[in-house]
Amino acid sequence: MMFVDVLLTVLTVAFALLTVFSKKTVISAFALLMTLVCIGGIYYQLGSVFLSAIQVLVNAGAVAILFVFVMMLIDLEKYPNNTERSKIKLIITVLTSLVSLGVLALIINNNIDTITVVNLSDSSMKALFDRLFTQYYIPFELATVLLLAAVVAVVVIANNNKQHPGKE
Amino acid sequence: MLELILETLIKAAIIVGLPLGSIPIILVVERRGAGFMQKRLGPNRVGPFGLMQPLADVFKFLFKEEVEPSHVRPFFYTIAPLIALVVAVMPLAVIPVAAPFDFNGKTIFPEVFHTDLGIFFAFAVSALGSYGILVAGWASNNKFSMLGALRACAQMVSYELSLTTAIVAMIFLYGSNDIHSIVAEQTGYWFGFLPKWGFFVQPVAAVLFLVGIFAESNRLPFDLAEGESELVAGYHIEYSSIKFAIFFMAEYVHMLVLSGLFIILFFGGYSLLPGMELLVGDSALMLTIMQVLSFIIKISLMVWFFVWVRWTLPRFRYDQLMMLGWERLLPLGIFNLIITVLVVHFRNH
Numbered sequence: 001m002m003f004v005d006v007l008l009t010v011l012t013v014a015f016a017l018l019t020v021f022s023k024k025t026v027i028s029a030f031a032l033l034m035t036l037v038c039i040g041g042i043y044y045q046l047g048s049v050f051l052s053a054i055q056v057l058v059n060a061g062a063v064a065i066l067f068v069f070v071m072m073l074i075d076l077e078k079y080p081n082n083t084e085r086s087k088i089k090l091i092i093t094v095l096t097s098l099v100s101l102g103v104l105a106l107i108i109n110n111n112i113d114t115i116t117v118v119n120l121s122d123s124s125m126k127a128l129f130d131r132l133f134t135q136y137y138i139p140f141e142l143a144t145v146l147l148l149a150a151v152v153a154v155v156v157i158a159n160n161n162k163q164h165p166g167k168e
Numbered sequence: 169m170l171e172l173i174l175e176t177l178i179k180a181a182i183i184v185g186l187p188l189g190s191i192p193i194i195l196v197v198e199r200r201g202a203g204f205m206q207k208r209l210g211p212n213r214v215g216p217f218g219l220m221q222p223l224a225d226v227f228k229f230l231f232k233e234e235v236e237p238s239h240v241r242p243f244f245y246t247i248a249p250l251i252a253l254v255v256a257v258m259p260l261a262v263i264p265v266a267a268p269f270d271f272n273g274k275t276i277f278p279e280v281f282h283t284d285l286g287i288f289f290a291f292a293v294s295a296l297g298s299y300g301i302l303v304a305g306w307a308s309n310n311k312f313s314m315l316g317a318l319r320a321c322a323q324m325v326s327y328e329l330s331l332t333t334a335i336v337a338m339i340f341l342y343g344s345n346d347i348h349s350i351v352a353e354q355t356g357y358w359f360g361f362l363p364k365w366g367f368f369v370q371p372v373a374a375v376l377f378l379v380g381i382f383a384e385s386n387r388l389p390f391d392l393a394e395g396e397s398e399l400v401a402g403y404h405i406e407y408s409s410i411k412f413a414i415f416f417m418a419e420y421v422h423m424l425v426l427s428g429l430f431i432i433l434f435f436g437g438y439s440l441l442p443g444m445e446l447l448v449g450d451s452a453l454m455l456t457i458m459q460v461l462s463f464i465i466k467i468s469l470m471v472w473f474f475v476w477v478r479w480t481l482p483r484f485r486y487d488q489l490m491m492l493g494w495e496r497l498l499p500l501g502i503f504n505l506i507i508t509v510l511v512v513h514f515r516n517h
Contacts, residue, residue, distance in 0.1 A: 026306070033299075040292075053288035061295025062325060065302070069321055072306045072314070125345070 005045050012038040025071050033064040050125040179280045183260055191420045192222035198475050205479040232409035237308075240406060244307035249407070249414035252300025256421040259290035263428045264347055266438050266459040269452065279347075286345040290429055291335065294384070297422060298324040301386075301393065301403050304415070308406040316402025319486065320393030323383055326493040327390075331380030333501030334373040337508040338366055338433045351437035363442055366434040372504045374434045376497055381426035383493070385419060387474060389481040390489060427470035431463070438463040 015038060018031035036059045043052035132140055196219055203210025212218040236245065261281040268277050283289060298321045305317020339345050342353045356364050367374045383390040394402040404415050431437055438459040440448070448454050484492070 037296075049284045050288065053285050053292040056292040057288070057295050061292065062328075065298060065321065065325060068299075068302060069318065072302065073318065 005042075008038050008041045008045060012042065026068070029064065029068045029071050032067065033060055036060040036064055048128065050128055175276070176280060179278070180261075183263075183265070183280050184257055187260060187421055187424045188257075188417065190424075191417055192226070194420055194424075194471055195222040195225070197471065198478075201472070201475040202479050205476075226413070229410055229413040234409045234411065237406050239309045241307045241309060244303050245406070246411075248300055248304035248307055249411045249418070251303060252297075252418035253414050253421070255293060255296045255300060256418040256425065258293045259425045259429075260421070262286065262289045262347065263425070263432070264351075264438065265463045266456045267348065267351070269456045284346070286347050287335065287339070287350070287429065287432070288345055290425065291332070294422075294425070295328060297384070300415075300418060304407070305403040308403070310406055312399045312401075313403050313405050316393045316399045316405075319399075320386055320403065323386075323390065323392060323489060323493075326490060327380045327383035327497070330376050330493065330497035330501040331384065333498070333505045334370075334377040334380065335433065337370060337373045337501075337505045340505075340508050340512050341366070341370065343512075347432055347437065350432060351439055354436040355439040357442075361442070363436060363439075365436045370434070370504075370508070372500065373508075374430075376501050376504070377430055377433065379492075379497060381423075381430060382474075382477065383489075385423045385426055387419075387423065388478040389484050391483060392486055392489060423474060424467065424471070427467055427474070428463075431466045431470060435466055441465065 012035055015031045015035040019028050019035060022028045022031060037056060040052045040055035040060065043049075043055055199221065200210040200212070200218060203212075210218065211221045214220040214224050236242070262279050262283065262285070264277065264279040266278045268275050270276070281289070285292075301320045302317050305313040305315075305320075308314070338350075342350045344350060344353075354364050354366060358364055358368075362368065382388075386393045393399075394404075404412055407415065439462065440458055441462045444458050444462060448458050
């Protein structure tokens with residue numbers, strides 16, 4: 001099983017790098033899809049089988065497909081790449097990456113003793129939702145409120161047709 | 169370890185080989201069935217009753233020249249049929265054709281991949297099914313292909329929602345996502361004659377699921393991805409010879425997989441057909457054989473149903489399709505789900 005774990009980790013990182021560094025947007029989108037599928041595989045290896053199914057079903061099967069869909073529809077290859085590289089942009093990029101990496105490292109370092117891989121395979125769905133609906137209930141609800149706000153915003157923006165009179 | 173690998177290989181060979189091997193038979197049924205419905209003969213010249221016709225078709229596809237147009241994107245053009253076929257075949261791994269049985273003092277699960285995911289695995293993998301079509305349409309670099317692929321993809325994503333509400337309602341009802349316990353719940357009779365099939369408890373979910381599988385497998389009346397009168401042939405215009413055939417194989421396997429899931433959720437899976445108990449007696453071997461036979465009979469009836477619908481209903485218009493999916497089926501599915509959850513809650517408390 002060790003071999004599968006290592007393979008999945010290597011694949012995930014490789015596809016994630018390809019997502020960021022590929023010049024062609026469609027290849028980036030497919031690399032993102034493969035990253036999501038591989039993360040689903042890692043969840044499975046860790047024993048959280050329900051989460052792995054949801055990862056593939058929702059993220060790879062629905063979210064990533066919309067990215068691919070839009071990229072194919074507008075066919076970005078026709079437009080010249082935005083190759084303008086300003087120094088400010090570079091500095092901001094590096095700073096943001098370093099700060100997020102630092103925060104992540106800090107969180108992991110502070111909690112390294114409490115992190116344990118729980119084998120949830122007996123009834124992973126039950127174990128997952130026991131935690132989600134008790135201990136982590138407020139963050140869960142806040143996340144749903146955020147999603148709702150995003151949906152409302154999209155509807156408002158899409159319906160903003162006042163500058164085009166005559167259209168529904 | 170060696171024993172496990174051997175067991176998995178044998179099961180994989182049978183479970184993948186059988187559906188792929190049955191595609192020629194489905195083709196005969198489809199073409200002769202079309203003839204039967206339209207009061208004509210259908211292909212009846214090759215072999216007895218035209219049974220050898222698909223063999224001739226296969227050899228024709230194999231020996232035709234493979235043309236790769238110069239304007240395609242070669243890498244994606246080549247892998248698209250493979251994505252379609254692999255994704256279509258993978259859900260077969262969790263579909264059991266019989267109950268677990270003892271062999272040489274060991275319990276053998278008749279599905280290749282025995283996992284706690286159960287039915288979720290099949291749907292998670294099926295959700296990737298639209299990628300094969302999308303990649304094919306985009307890689308062909310042809311406006312008709314692209315339109316066909318975008319239509320197919322939008323259609324599959326839309327109908328997946330109402331399909332999922334039906335599945336979740338059934339999982340609530342059976343209280344498990346393990347396929348063997350879902351089938352066990354449906355074994356037996358009410359009032360001594362009515363089989364305990366999910367169809368009789370949840371007819372609404374069954375109809376939602378049935379419409380959903382027609383849309384998911386891109387069959388008439390929802391075959392807008394191909395739409396000959398509008399799109400020439402949709403996403404596979406630029407494909408020739410065996411690559412073209414692989415798309416068709418993928419479509420038929422997808423159809424078989426979805427029929428299998430429909431039967432598991434609503435028609436008792438491999439549980440015996442009414443009256444078959446008399447044939448079984450006490451023999452465990454006989455029970456397994458009869459279960460496999462029941463499953464095959466149910467699948468065959470589903471395939472005939474697909475053919476029947478194909479030659480009965482005309483194709484939907486695209487806006488009608490989207491309206492049916494989003495404005496009729498999805499609200500109905502959510503309503504059905506809420507009612508089911510309430511009923512299950514009050515039954516359990």
